[in-house]
Amino acid sequence: MTDRFCPVGAGREVCYRTDGDPSGTPLLLIAGLTLDLTSWPREMIDGLVAQGFYLIRFDNRDVGRTTPATTPPPSLWRRALQRPRQDGYDLADMAGDGVAVLNHLGVQRTHVAGMSMGGMIAQTLAARYPTRTLSLTSIFSTTGSRRVGQAALSTQLQLANPGARTRAEFIRKHLRLVEHLAGNGFAPDRAAAAEYAARAWDRGLRQAAGDGVARQINAIYKSGDRTAELRRITAPTLVIHGDRDPIVHPNGGRATAAAISGARHVTIAGMGHDLAPGVIDRVVRLIAEVSRCSSEPCSNVSRAV
Template sequence: MTEEIADVGRGISLAYERIGDAGAEPLVLVAGLGQQLHGWPDAFCAQLAGRGYEVVRFDNRDAGRSTHPRFRPPNLLAMLAGRFPPQQYDLRDMAADTAGLLDALELGSAHIAGVSMGGMIAQTVAALYPDRVRTLTSIMSTTGSRLIGRPALSTWRMMGGKPPRSRDEAVEGAVRMFRHIGSHGFPFDEAWVRETAGKGWDRDPSAGGVGRQLAAIMKSGNRTPLLRTITAPALVIHGDRDRMVHPTGGAATARAIPGARLETVRGMGHDLPEGAWSTVLDLIDEHARSSDVPAP
């Protein structure tokens, strides 16, 4: 795994890694809100590569070592009122970043899997760039409707805290959050959370990116009509114990995308616990292999 930087157009550069054999079936993994490329665990990606994929994972804009705009993010009240600064991007812009990464890597199309906000981005790529998506896998994500897929009230309270001011605060905050929203049906891997949060701080200690990414989600609104235009074979994966995106979000996503299949992973919350990997890996792999979409 060697980290590289790609110019994806419109003044945006994305940090990415490729894992697996060059020329294998390309599978692009899109990270969630505030997460960086290593939020997709190394061993999880290695197991996907071992199944015959070239895995691409990357930092979205405003995360990790990718481009960070410098405008101040709107506060939550402004977002809820629909007031955004003129520079504010949305999920369509982030989908264009992903398509631009495919261009930079000379990939005509790929299997796309996204988690949480990454699922929203992956959905939008499939809707706007149908020729670029062989299959879509949307994990623990939702449609943008305010009526479903909402965080638990306890999660909202935790999200309202001040951003970390040090590496130690970032690590301890991640442990508290993932103890809350993580998969209560599986063992909690505190060591991995601490390692990942510390590495994230070392790569990107900036505070504004999460707020701007959240604003991108809010600005995009209800994407249900857009999801109805998706033609790629679609798989929706959701845990039944998700306190960040209620399982109604996954169910609504599957209803909105024509022909989509919903798979519920019992005990899984808003993370990818190692105990659920075999199930999730099998689902992604079987979905990609069952597609009859030819490579361009």
């Protein structure tokens, strides 16, 4: 539960935490857009530690306590047209921060799991650092192709709201968004979501809520369609998606699994874009299963659970 820091050059530091026994099996967790390292549900952290994992989680650029970027954010029209600034960082740079933390800890090979934008970063890490990746789990994420994984109009309208100016306003807006994204099969944990929002605001999101989030979005657009790169992934791969995801359409998960040779695609009925209490045990079990595929073969199947 202690924030620690990894120097990554040019006066930058990446904030990270670890959970579990360092002699356990390493698992790098990568959070999604706007989310810091504390966004992973405590129940999920405890469940993965009980499975024998040594968890490593870090703050992405421009959230939490990792040194924020200084490049200008993309303008509203650039974001609307998906025309990124070329002077900003991309998903590969964000994956590099994760690798820097692994180097700092002396971890040579690790399982990798990411949600949403974190899934994109995890995919990029697995593609570009194959010798460091034991397995990949991509949770409600996509390939970067504009033909798949697009948000519903109702979600786009939610995200178009101006950023919060106060802690209380941020908590209210976060709760409203979580309820919108949760799907119809699993109720979100409102108390945990409110607690996370307050903690995230205090850990630095109040500074990053405007320009920082825009720079993260720019990183996604700058990285473009990564389908060809995903075909280079050789690690055992699990793709998890809900069939009620309103921000990353389920066809983004299907496209991700189709691009990665031997990937296992699991659809969770009723799940939206939220790690709600009702799905956590299943997600933990699935991550543990794919982690064992680094020593035994996994089948390339698509199924609902």
